[in-house]
Amino acid sequence: MTNQTQDLEPRRVSQVGLRAIGRAILRHKLARVGLVIATLLICMAIFAPFIAPYDPNEQDLYNVLSGPTAKHWLGTDNVGRDLLSRVIYGSRVSMMVGVVATAMSATIGVFIGLVSGYRGGKVDMVIMRITDTVMCIPGLVFVLVMAAALGPGINNVIYAIVALGWCGFARIIRGQVLSVREQPFVEASRAVGAGGMRIMFKHLLPNSMAPIIVAATITLGGTIMLEASAAFLGLGVQPPTPSWGKELRTGYTYLERVPLFSIAPGLLITAAVLSFNFVGDGLRDALDPRLRGEGKKQ
């Protein structure tokens, strides 16, 4: 009597329960690791002024390009600034860009996808064709083009990332909406007098959150990567602000003398991207329909 196919839809967040989600993520080994590392990195970004031993811009021209010493655990850069502090402050840029760009992409993409999925017909077709086209544009190339057109600052990098990033979200939520809108409770809502906007935001969106959350975590990793790549090429934050990609770039020149200069930021970029991806994997499993947990519907 109960609709069989319902059991195969992604679990609603409310049904599984936040505790069950937490437990499920922790069950997933990689996700555990990812969660720890991601939390550490986020703390690094937030508490940078308290953790960093030196001012990242303080130059010590007598102590240029030293390897790791007792005073400077990671050594100094080419103008004597403490690398550890620069790398710690660099996390701020990466996290900020990651979060902001992902949030903006998600917001725009979700809105467009909602409208596309709900309206259907010609509107849907047009929007999807646009989405397909934009999706084909390679990320890094586009960032370069935008930077060339608008200037190299960090804001333009963010705009460029968002200009392409919304597509993934739009597709995902449009797919969800196509199935959710056929559910009887949507019709019931219409029968009670709800109009388009209300149905989209109160009924369709909350029932489509699971894949969005997963996509957001994974996009976060990708965005950090993209920003680092852009910084490597000289775009993004301008000197003297430190950024992982930028430090990696500068360190490139001194790779034989002080390899740690490039390796440290490189490792952190890798850690950030991987940890977010792992958390995303864990979330995906947690919201998997086959999960048996507390609060699950019969």
Added chain:
Amino acid sequence: MNNLLLNVKNLKTQFLTDDGLVRAVDGVSFDLYEGETLGLVGESGCGKSVSALSLMRLIPNPPGKIVEGEIWFENRDLLQISEDEIREVRGNKIAMIFQEPMTSLNPVLTIGRQIAEPLELHRHMSKEQALGESVKLLGQVQIPEGKTRVKAWPHQFSGGMRQRVMIAMGLGCNPKLIIADEPTTALDVTIQAQLLQLMKNLTRDYGTALIVITHNLGIVARYADRVNVMYAGRIVEKGTARDIYGDPRHPYTVGLMASVPRLDQDVKTKLLPIEGQPPDLLHVPPGCSFNPRCRYAIEKCHQETPELVKIGEKHEVACWVDIRK
């Protein structure tokens, strides 16, 4: 005695499918008076649900379309008013209760928020006011401990309780008419009786008219004042419950009554099904759509479609033959 609430004239709703045009509702006309309970019966596919959805203009536009007819309600033809205006009617003046309680509630919203939705939309209540009213409504539909229940999720309720929630949602704005589309089909028999009695009591207390769509003749006999019997998109017989059960005149109605097993029958008595299949709505037979299955059919039945003719005070039938002879 009571005032006329709803007057449907020649309603026609069609669906354009890849295989052709389906005349789901093909010229349906009926009245409904205030406070009255009307039973709408017929087999699956006869057009009962589509008629009800048409009343609220909930027919999905491709592929369906209400191509003709007038629906007079509160001095307005509901088919002519704007989209905004009909949204004002839905959930407010006319409420609908759907068949599947298991899926008619949004799984990610609490019960309270869902009952509150029509209250916020139409009675412009604030969130807190609406929540308070929801608690009251839960009491009306006999769900105890409304204050805690209002924060529960749909998956924590059984089917019968969810249907009560749907009824509470329907009553929220004190509508003039409630349409219940197979409200108890998905529930166990004992719950069915409880729920129908609840609906009957509530509509009596509030003076609401009720249209009950069902293929269960037992429900209709007990709870309906009048009955419309539908077949292949048309109404073939109308009357009071007594007329339909005591003196059915359309061969289809007769067949329906005869096919229901009775408790006072001998166990060995064979059931009398109506021979044949309901018509393929893509290819409706000419003349009376029931003629392939009808044992009273005459020449005329194959040529002309009968219209409803009055044969009693509230009794009408659409048939060329007087089956009493």
